[in-house]
Every structure is written in C-alpha cells, then in structure tokens.
Amino acid sequence: MKRLSTEQLLSINKFSVDDEAKHIILDRQICGRCESKPCRFACPAGLYSIKDGEISFDPVGCLECGTCRVVCSHPGAITWQYPRGGFGVIYRYG
Numbered sequence: 001m002k003r004l005s006t007e008q009l010l011s012i013n014k015f016s017v018d019d020e021a022k023h024i025i026l027d028r029q030i031c032g033r034c035e036s037k038p039c040r041f042a043c044p045a046g047l048y049s050i051k052d053g054e055i056s057f058d059p060v061g062c063l064e065c066g067t068c069r070v071v072c073s074h075p076g077a078i079t080w081q082y083p084r085g086g087f088g089v090i091y092r093y094g
C-alpha cells in the first residue's frame with residue numbers, strides 16, 4: 001500500500017469557516033509577550049505564522065486537534081472551541 005504524504009492527507013479535508021463565531025481567537029497582547037511561540041511549530045496543519053512581527057492564525061485547514069491549545073503555556077492566549085454544527089473540518093469526498 002502506498003503511503004500518502006502529510007500534504008496529501010491534509011488535502012482530503014476541507015474546512016468551512018464560520019465567520020460569525022470563530023473557533024479559535026488569539027489574545028494579541030498575550031501572544032506578543034510569548035517569545036518562543038510554539039504554536040507555530042506544533043500545529044500539524046501549519047496554520048500559525050508570523051506576519052508583520054505578530055502571530056497570525058489562518059482557520060482554513062484546521063483539524064480541530066487542539067494541539068495549539070495544549071502547547072500554549074500562556075493562560076488566556078487562546079480561546080478555543082469546536083466550530084458550530086455545519087462548520088469546521090469536513091471530509092472532502094464524504
């Protein structure tokens with residue numbers, strides 16, 4: 001059986017963004033005091049990055065795994081909840 005790459009595995013999902021109720025909200029002030037920003041390296045979908053010197057999060061592609069919440073050691077930096085019904089990660093071919 002042929003093994004798929006991480007990129008190929010991620011491509012079989014799609015994510016429906018709920019613009020009215022974001023499932024991950026960052027506190028920019030707290031994140032600004034975080035030096036190592038481990039969320040950038042821990043998110044399996046690579047959704048955290050640095051833009052204009054600040055942490056940036058792109059919800060498209062989120063796997064709802066919760067890893068970013070676990071690795072973040074700054075209380076209150078991440079407000080995390082599962083997306084509402086009908087939103088979030090969906091199997092593309094389901």
Ligand code: SF4
Binds near residue numbers: 036040
């Ligand atoms: S979400 Fe947590 S780990 Fe990521 S930059 Fe903010 S404080 Fe740091």
Ligand code: SF4
Binds near residue numbers: 062067
């Ligand atoms: S829940 Fe998982 S996939 Fe989504 S942003 Fe956090 S670490 Fe990345």
